[in-house]
Amino acid sequence: MSFSRIAADLLKRNTTVSPVDLGVMRCWVFGLLFVHYARHDFAAFARLPAVLWRPPSWLRSVSMEFFEPSRVEALHVAWLVLLALACIGLWVKISSLGALLAGGVLLWFENTIAYANAKDVLIIWAMYALAVLSTPDQFSVDRLLFRRRFEAASRGAVLDKGEFFAIYFVRAMLALMFCSAAMSKLRTTGIDWGTHGTLANLFAAKALTGDRSPRVPGLAEALARHPMWCDVLARGILLLELSAPLVLVSQWARRVIAPALFVMLASFWLVLGISFPMTLVCFVFFLRFGDEMKLPKNATAPSRAVFDAGSRWCRACVRFLEKKAASKSLELTPADDPRADTLLRGAHVSWSRRCRWLLLKGDTAYRGSAAFIEMLAIMGGVWRLGCLLYLIPRCLRDPLSFRREA
């Protein structure tokens, strides 16, 4: 067994994803980058005096004059176009590689002026993962336009488990980032960081120096008055940051630690007015969007759906689907019907009433809201746009559809 196979197996065990997941993540990352940087004036940095230019030693030969404002503006426009193409998934490999290159140069240039800000670092690694490590995904315009070529590449990608590399990479870099931050605190100030009111002092500095960064007014001031609670908070932060690598090996940790880290970063924004918007976007790599499983053998056409007949919402949807004549390509069976038992047993899948829907299509079984989205796709025409519902994380989408039934 080769080293790459062992690595792929390790990734597979720790990163269970559906083929649509990586595509939706790509949409979110490139789309939000586009929104965030659409009005960002990179050329403003090119107009600053050259004394502020602080490139790394191995790039000292590059002059700041190379980044003249018109050139930076042109690169910015090119980056936005590439981001838009990469977001919708058109010529996805070329556009995402181009976006990585153009974005890398622009963000690097900005961070060589006076001060290197760490808050853009992770989003660059996310672009790198999507452009270099990922494989063709199931959620792109390419899939519609170049169907035949895409299906061949995608089949290879699924066998190859390429999507695991991209997702696991961003999670690894995120975990290392937090762990490095904790180690840095311990190295610089030792355990005192969590015991001698340093956090209270930071809040006091925010409150008393008239800092006007956008934050919840009065929160830092209130916290600064309780040094003991601030110490407890500081110790919690240290523990949380040190435990970040657990998200790479434990599903339980992913459910607890990843949201806690997200809340911690968001709290910096609320209390201190220091925002990490693009780092927060990278938490999308912890979410799941699709819900499907491969079947041991191909189900026969037409596609078959099992639904919860006890639910008014499901019954209403079934009536709607039958009225739209989608039933020609879709056979709908209530879960309490004996035919459903035979169908499920034949496909080697189990039914859970919690899912409400289960769709058998080709060699794949879809569950819950993912099954409903796939049924919309089967209806064809404008209903295919229902695939955009995949953009809502499964943890929000499934409960929403259940609540509607109640």
Add this chain to the structure above:
Amino acid sequence: MTRSSGPGPAQSVFKMVRLLAFLVPVSIQSSYLFRQADGWLFENFSLFSAVSRPTRDTRYSINGLRQGDGAELHLDESAYWAPRDTRYSIYGVRQADGTELRLDESVYWAPLDLIRIRAALQLVARASKGDEARFLEALRERYRLNAERGRHGGPALESIRIYRVTYDWTAGVDHPTSKRTLVMER
């Protein structure tokens, strides 16, 4: 065995390259767990790691012995805090009446943020007067452009003043004091 049953050499090379593309950045970033170094893309993310407290500090400490059990108590908790903060503060002088207004908000200077501006001020303070003047001129231009684009409703400025302000809350968070010195004007 047919030729198509196994991965071709090109595919194997591609997989190996991808594995390296995964492992190299992860390994480099992992090394930063064990060393302190500045950089960009790979770094310590040391934000707030040395909050208001020098790494080495020698000072007198006031301790007391509690009556009864003789336990030793720290009586100078604030000594650990270094409860002061010195930073550059940006003020604008109104064109209309010559009064000052504080401009320590990123909205006036976007896309430059205050952290970057303060770092830049430290650099130009060590550079020539010409660089200092060019930087303050660039700031004024940013202020004017952002006002034109409707990002802030600040008044037209006569000049920009940079003060070095020291805040001190040694006497407690309810009794802060501040002292400011004009260091640049344009």
